[in-house]
Amino acid sequence: MTTAPDDPFVTHRSLLFTVAYEILGSAADAEDVLQESWLRWAAADRSAVRDARAYLVRTVTRQSLNRLRTLARRREDYVGEWLPEPLLTTHDVAEDIVLAESVSIAMLTVLETLGPTERAVFVLREVFDMPYGEIADAVGKPAATVRQIARRARGHVAARRPRVQVSPSEQQEVVERFLAALHTGELQELLAVMAPDVVLVADGGGIVAAALTPIQGAGTVAKLLATANRAALATAAVWFNGAPAGRVEFDGEPAAVSLELADGKITRIYVVRNPHKLTRIDHPARLTR
Template identity: 60%
Template sequence: MSERGERPADTAGPLARDSRMDSAMDPATEAFVAHRNLLFTVAYEMLGSAADAEDVLQETWLRWASVDLGAVRDQRAYLVRIATRQALKRLRTLGRRRESYIGPWLPEPLLTAPDVAEDVELADSVSMAMLLVLETLSPTERAVFVLREVFDLDYDEIADAVGKSQAAVRQIAHRARAHVAARRPRDVVSPNETRAALQAFQRAVETGDLQRLLDILAPDVVLLTDGGGLKQAASAPVVGAGKVAHVLSRITPAASLQPAHVNGHPALIVRLDGDIDTVITVRIDDGLITGLYAVRNPEKLSRMERETTMSR
């Protein structure tokens, strides 16, 4: 999401697919709409923000609309190149803004359609844990990693998108791959494992059973809470099972915890008086919760009332 929390002023027309308009679309609009979900996913994985990804789509469309389609050999690759360049420009700007962000910054959570979870590689790439790992890469490293490892683009296509030579892109890809491998979850965790951990977590929180909560938390678990200065949240990471359990024990009994699919994985939505208050996602290693990510900033919760479609 943009650091101000603003939504694009208008995402209608070519940016919002309407099947009733398909027959009336011109070739440029038809090509853009056909790849819209892919372009959104590329931008979101690079930015960790749906609002900024939508802005990138607007900018991509404006440039695409002026392209001579007769000179375009591969429309998908061309559109991805435009979107990547726009996302890189925005990512460099956002990096400066996030330096002044109040408290920990977390990606904007998305209520995702079931088919996202069915694509294991896509779900892994948009998980909160992975997006936080990608945040530790430089903008160019992040773009190269996403385009190569997630979307399987050829090195020459990536080189065009990021403005580097193929040799440089290969080196960047190798460096980024090693960086991510050292920080990503050690094993692929099945949705059933995540769901079971979240169910145990939910029961512990709802019953106030501190021991049950400690049993599911790793000794070195880290809790990140993102309030953006608008909601109460820890100003720094909370580390250690005891400290994390103490913070979680403050969840009011009036809150309701509801299972959901967020960023392709099981998660919990905390509601107060029917309104979304917090979205909680987790990272699991060796059967225990090692990372808890609680997004409370209301400007980041607007995409939690409707499903977001993503694709590769």
């Protein structure tokens, strides 16, 4: 992808990647969408484009929707639980509260429960605050229909999103406590940091060992985590998807660990072990809106 530094596509690339990533939940697929969108932009009649940003967002949205629909069957056949692809991010993402929440693993997991058009409409309206008319152009629906879709999607997400907002400092403290407990393997230390009804969701994609269904209950989750080989376990506190998280290696194989919290306790643990989804955990992604 070769472009001039002042080309609108270059100027808005981080925004376009963020739009595609939030609609798809996959950085690899988002990059493919950007490549396809660039080809369309390169062939476009620029003299007819009044607002390059709006035009590019519309193009990326359409390509993301096309890709999301083709991915539906692949995800239905996925081995075990499907989780979004984690991204290493810098601290500044957390400064934009709306952006940080929208790219969190928890929120992206909730967005997976929406249909393709609902997801695109929700992202464009709630995250990027696009006018209904522009969203209608992007998804190919009348503006009145888009308003209805947005209202329905908003209600759907509100019923499923984490209800407790946690500060980065509180998240950081719990992440560090969890990683320390994981490193020692002491059951009581693990139990102390988890809510009684904690749920662990793991994604191995059928490539590496991972629970095929969610595991619930602090006792069960703690016992599972305590069985890891301490001699071959490495942990580090990092930032994934705009929040403090953990980078863990089991027997030399990396994993991305993200946590949901309530009242200072872990309520949900997301563990991504599928190596195809771990290509972005060592180099920070640029996210913006």
